[in-house]
Amino acid sequence: MATPYVTDETSGKYGSRAAPTIASDHPDSSATTEKAKKIKNLKKKLQQMEELQHPTEAGEVNQSSKEQLEKLASRRVLEKELKDLELRL
Numbered sequence: 001m002a003t004p005y006v007t008d009e010t011s012g013k014y015g016s017r018a019a020p021t022i023a024s025d026h027p028d029s030s031a032t033t034e035k036a037k038k039i040k041n042l043k044k045k046l047q048q049m050e051e052l053q054h055p056t057e058a059g060e061v062n063q064s065s066k067e068q069l070e071k072l073a074s075r076r077v078l079e080k081e082l083k084d085l086e087l088r089l
Contacts, residue, residue: 035089042082049075 052068064072 035085039085042078
């Protein structure tokens, strides 16, 4: 059985085989996009923490700033949030 062609509504000519995409076909696509953005942002933050942590552990940095210490302290929370988001994606 052949796949029917979709008719171009304005000209009446035959177009592609694919049916037009309707917004209701993917109702949660914007939510998925938001989750993907959040995951990317969390991975970026964790990468920055990793970059901060290595010089601190190696003794290259004498004293970390308050902001750096706070960032490193929140690592586990961010890792858990990332894991939860990836499981729901």
